[in-house]
Amino acid sequence: MRKNAEINATPVCQVKMQAISDAMSLLSGKWKFHILGTLIEGSTLGFMDLLREVNGIGSKMLSKELQDLEMNKLISRTVMNTKPITVSYSITEYGKTLSPLIDEMAKWGIDYRKSVYGK
Amino acid sequence: MRKNAEINATPVCQVKMQAISDAMSLLSGKWKFHILGTLIEGSTLGFMDLLREVNGIGSKMLSKELQDLEMNKLISRTVMNTKPITVSYSITEYGKTLSPLIDEMAKWGIDYRKSVYGK
DNA sequence: TGACATAGTATCCAACAGGAAACTACTTTC
DNA sequence: GAAAGTAGTTTCCTGTTGGATACTATGTCA
Numbered sequence: 001m002r003k004n005a006e007i008n009a010t011p012v013c014q015v016k017m018q019a020i021s022d023a024m025s026l027l028s029g030k031w032k033f034h035i036l037g038t039l040i041e042g043s044t045l046g047f048m049d050l051l052r053e054v055n056g057i058g059s060k061m062l063s064k065e066l067q068d069l070e071m072n073k074l075i076s077r078t079v080m081n082t083k084p085i086t087v088s089y090s091i092t093e094y095g096k097t098l099s100p101l102i103d104e105m106a107k108w109g110i111d112y113r114k115s116v117y118g119k
Numbered sequence: 120m121r122k123n124a125e126i127n128a129t130p131v132c133q134v135k136m137q138a139i140s141d142a143m144s145l146l147s148g149k150w151k152f153h154i155l156g157t158l159i160e161g162s163t164l165g166f167m168d169l170l171r172e173v174n175g176i177g178s179k180m181l182s183k184e185l186q187d188l189e190m191n192k193l194i195s196r197t198v199m200n201t202k203p204i205t206v207s208y209s210i211t212e213y214g215k216t217l218s219p220l221i222d223e224m225a226k227w228g229i230d231y232r233k234s235v236y237g238k
Numbered sequence: 239t240g241a242c243a244t245a246g247t248a249t250c251c252a253a254c255a256g257g258a259a260a261c262t263a264c265t266t267t268c
Numbered sequence: 269g270a271a272a273g274t275a276g277t278t279t280c281c282t283g284t285t286g287g288a289t290a291c292t293a294t295g296t297c298a
Contacts, residue, residue: 006172007157007160007161007172008157008160008172008173008174013156013160015229016156016225016229017153017156017174018228018232019224019225019226019227019228019229019231019232020152020153020156020221020224020225020228021228022228022231022232023224023225023227023228023231024149024152024224026231029255029256030143030255030256031256033139033143034136034139037132037135037136037139038126038127041126041127041132042126046274046275047274047275047276048273048274048275051275053125053126053127054127055127055136058256058257058258058259059275059276059277060256060257060258060276060277060278061255061256061257062276063275063276063277064256082274083265083266083274084264084265084266084273084274084275085264085265085274085275086274086275087274087275087276094234097227097230098227100223100227101220101223101224101227102139104219104220104223105138105139105142105143105220106135106138106139106142107138108138108142108216108217108219108220109137109138109139109140109141109142110134110135110138111216112138112141112142112145113137113138113141115213148285148286149285149286150286165244165245166244166245166246167243167244167245170245177286177287177288177289178245178246178247179246179247179248179286179287179288180285180286180287181246182245182246182247183286201244202244202295202296203243203244203245203294203295203296204244204245204294204295205244205245206244206245206246
């Protein structure tokens with residue numbers, strides 16, 4: 001009988017598990033993928049644009065999620081010198097590295113739908 | 120000025136967003152990736168094995184997460200005719216289709232760590 | 239017979255996630 | 269001067285997540 005972890009005790013697994021935890025903590029919540037996806041697609045958008053594009057989100061959540069994403073350098077926030085003042089959000093180069101992951105997620109989700117609701 | 124969503128109103132975006140929501144809802148929570156990753160790596164494990172392998176999880180959460188995953192056909196549960204009775208959990212063929220997604224997530228997380236804590 | 243293994247369930251609780259609505263503050267337009 | 273646009277913040281509330289602890293039920297071994 002086995003008393004201690006064996007599989008996940010290997011260094012390579014430890015590193016992978018840690019990595020997944022890291023990624024999940026940055027991308028957790030109901031809205032982050034939607035916001036990132038929208039910014040990847042739409043390049044540069046203001047706060048109100050995002051409020052309209054991200055279906056169902058409220059201003060409180062949008063504000064909070066944008067702060068999170070900016071803190072993690074996935075998006076950038078620039079106050080524009082316009083009248084009235086506008087703020088433009090866009091994806092960073094680093095944020096763009098999430099594209100393969102987002103695509104993979106979407107791909108799997110699409111296949112999943114097919115398998116559940118018939119092909 | 121734009122009053123309505125434009126980017127995400129396109130059918131292709133709607134489908135992608137829906138797909139991501141689907142995938143996220145199946146894989147949400149603190150433990151699902153860990154459990155799936157462990158079962159992909161370890162092939163077949165009992166309840167107590169998983170309790171030991173998945174670092175930090177408690178029996179209540181493990182039980183609940185395993186039920187969720189089984190309901191979604193990502194893992195299978197088999198009661199073995201042994202003494203004492205044991206139950207073996209393993210990844211299904213369908214669950215294995217998550218491998219690319221899990222790998223992509225791990226890959227991104229590893230790169231993220233490098234970029235934060237120096238290369 | 240008591241310790242220990244199997245696989246969970248039950249109970250209680252704290253923390254967090256997320257939503258609705260109202261509100262701030264500033265500027266431009268009608 | 270009122271309305272409407274910009275970008276948020278504040279408050280209050282509910283529902284979910286997740287953890288600790290204890291417990292059930294069964295069987296084996298020494």
